[in-house]
Amino acid sequence: MIPLTFKFKTKNKYRLDMSWLSKINTSDLNVIKNIEINYGNGLYKIKELFFISGNDFNNIKIFNSTSKLDNIGCELINKKITINGSVGYGLAKNMNSGEIILNGNAGTNACSGMSGGSVFIYGNAGDGLCSLPTGKNLGFVDGLIYVQKNVGANSIIRMRRGNIVIGGNIGKSSCLELISGTVTILGKIGDEFCRNARRGTIFIKDKSITKDYIIANNTDLTFYNFYKININKLIKEKLIKTLMPKRYFGTKNDRELVELFLL
Amino acid sequence: MKLNGLSIENTFAEAFNMKASRIIVTADNLKWAKNACLSFTGFATSVIACGVEAGIEKELKKNQTPDGRPGYAILLFSMSRTQLEKQLETRAGQCILTCPTTALFSGLEGEDMIPLGKNLKYFGDGYQISKRINKRRFWRIPVMDGEFMCEEKTARVPAIGGGNFLLLSKNRESCLAACEIAVKVMSKIENVITPFPGGVVRSGSKVGSKYKALIASTNDAFCPSLKGITNSKLDKSVNSVMEIVINGLTKEDIDKAIKESIIAISKSPYKKDILSVSAGNYGGKLGQYHFHLRKILK
Numbered sequence: 001m002i003p004l005t006f007k008f009k010t011k012n013k014y015r016l017d018m019s020w021l022s023k024i025n026t027s028d029l030n031v032i033k034n035i036e037i038n039y040g041n042g043l044y045k046i047k048e049l050f051f052i053s054g055n056d057f058n059n060i061k062i063f064n065s066t067s068k069l070d071n072i073g074c075e076l077i078n079k080k081i082t083i084n085g086s087v088g089y090g091l092a093k094n095m096n097s098g099e100i101i102l103n104g105n106a107g108t109n110a111c112s113g114m115s116g117g118s119v120f121i122y123g124n125a126g127d128g129l130c131s132l133p134t135g136k137n138l139g140f141v142d143g144l145i146y147v148q149k150n151v152g153a154n155s156i157i158r159m160r161r162g163n164i165v166i167g168g169n170i171g172k173s174s175c176l177e178l179i180s181g182t183v184t185i186l187g188k189i190g191d192e193f194c195r196n197a198r199r200g201t202i203f204i205k206d207k208s209i210t211k212d213y214i215i216a217n218n219t220d221l222t223f224y225n226f227y228k229i230n231i232n233k234l235i236k237e238k239l240i241k242t243l244m245p246k247r248y249f250g251t252k253n254d255r256e257l258v259e260l261f262l263l
Numbered sequence: 264m265k266l267n268g269l270s271i272e273n274t275f276a277e278a279f280n281m282k283a284s285r286i287i288v289t290a291d292n293l294k295w296a297k298n299a300c301l302s303f304t305g306f307a308t309s310v311i312a313c314g315v316e317a318g319i320e321k322e323l324k325k326n327q328t329p330d331g332r333p334g335y336a337i338l339l340f341s342m343s344r345t346q347l348e349k350q351l352e353t354r355a356g357q358c359i360l361t362c363p364t365t366a367l368f369s370g371l372e373g374e375d376m377i378p379l380g381k382n383l384k385y386f387g388d389g390y391q392i393s394k395r396i397n398k399r400r401f402w403r404i405p406v407m408d409g410e411f412m413c414e415e416k417t418a419r420v421p422a423i424g425g426g427n428f429l430l431l432s433k434n435r436e437s438c439l440a441a442c443e444i445a446v447k448v449m450s451k452i453e454n455v456i457t458p459f460p461g462g463v464v465r466s467g468s469k470v471g472s473k474y475k476a477l478i479a480s481t482n483d484a485f486c487p488s489l490k491g492i493t494n495s496k497l498d499k500s501v502n503s504v505m506e507i508v509i510n511g512l513t514k515e516d517i518d519k520a521i522k523e524s525i526i527a528i529s530k531s532p533y534k535k536d537i538l539s540v541s542a543g544n545y546g547g548k549l550g551q552y553h554f555h556l557r558k559i560l561k
Contacts, residue, residue, distance in 0.1 A: 163395075181395075201392070
């Protein structure tokens, strides 16, 4: 089986809403080629904008992607999308299941409202990663997100469960109103981090964050080793190496049960 | 039929449909993982009175467990879903949660899921923490040595219980030694357990009893001490009979266990005292699976 491949024909002048990609439910290449989409002020058939080939309709590859391709993987269910190049806003918005691999940078509001599946961003992610989607109450419900480099401000809002791993820095006002789930941030962390959080587990390297938290006893926790093994396996990189991190549990100012591991 | 000089009777073992589950118990070292497993699988020899049949299936190395610590896999078999759920939960709560350094994980994947740590979490009194990784949910329950980690659910799969064979021997010493060889061989085979103490049964049973309250009683046809006064199936020279009961996830697993263990006995020095290998059945009317010894050993 050859992955269904889309290659942009020309240099794209206008933004292009790619949400149709997740909704493909045909196994006829001609049907896909003739789907009509808006581009600029006109209505175009997909074959007029992309070179299309392949026969594996659950394994999609996009080449020559640019930051003007928006909403790739929006509401995705059980498909794999591999993207070479950057993408615009709304990557994996409201995604349910499947896998997205992005070899480039993601624009704003990536993974907003995601409720399952895995997203691997081998680059940076813009502001509002896992931000609240319109009309919804949770920014990230479940799944796995790995961002190899940096993430912008106002990210990870009202996370419910699942795992997020960020290899670089994260901007200000992130992890707000954290409900649960596990976040790992290996770079520097912006101001106003984790405000009004209720529960959740956060692995950090930025020591400045720990000042507001209560240091816990140095006990052996099965979970840490378990998490280290499994998350390294899932993201296919040995990012977490610390043998015995320092643990903080609960904030000094209120009774919230946020757990912090200093790697 | 003779196998390396060992006589194999033309008979079959009769086995039953059961439901099984596998759990993985890990700990800081094998000693404590074993302590938990022995406790968990204690009093789990027969569904007749124990509710569940359980045994240690295999030892697991660090790289085979979810948390990178050594451990063991346990298989549990039961006739009903309710019993399996109840026994799993009770035993996990009393024998694994209580044992220092241990953690508990599911060892099977499937669609039919039963609770593992789902209710144990309440021991955490509100301080328990839920974690979901790769579509599986885990619970972290604070305990005095740190925390007890357990998976929320494990799978339940169809399985077979009651595969067996009998060793008819001139004396008890050789009979037991041959059984030990068989059990040792089976302990290296995946997907099977021998739930009885040391893997060997000396009190094989028949269905029913002269006493109305009992559903099973001693298998007098195979009791050497009753030769002459009962409808015995034993030769004059048989002075000891022992049975090995095998539960497995599939028919092929039990076939393999029977075959490899009888071959091992036939190559052992004790075979000179083993007069024949037989099997326990109920005339073929009760069990859904028949394990014909000669067919398996062909």
